[in-house]
Amino acid sequence: MFSTLTTVGFGDLCPISDSERIFITIVLMFGVAVFSLVFSSFKNTLDEVGNLNSDIDESHHLSSFIIFLKNFNN
Numbered sequence: 001m002f003s004t005l006t007t008v009g010f011g012d013l014c015p016i017s018d019s020e021r022i023f024i025t026i027v028l029m030f031g032v033a034v035f036s037l038v039f040s041s042f043k044n045t046l047d048e049v050g051n052l053n054s055d056i057d058e059s060h061h062l063s064s065f066i067i068f069l070k071n072f073n074n
Contacts, residue, residue, distance in 0.1 A: 015021045 015024045
């Protein structure tokens, strides 16, 4: 699961000594943390854009105008 999550592959390159394993484990956990922070920031940015668009949404004014035009045409 950890190899899949960090997308390092499945045995192309592998650490041999214990110190290499410890180093690679720390580097992989750091990579997962950085990916999580970047993805969280991206999600927050999308949420902010969605909130801005909802504040600007004027669809109810458009609906009122279309109803006015229908009544005017009748």
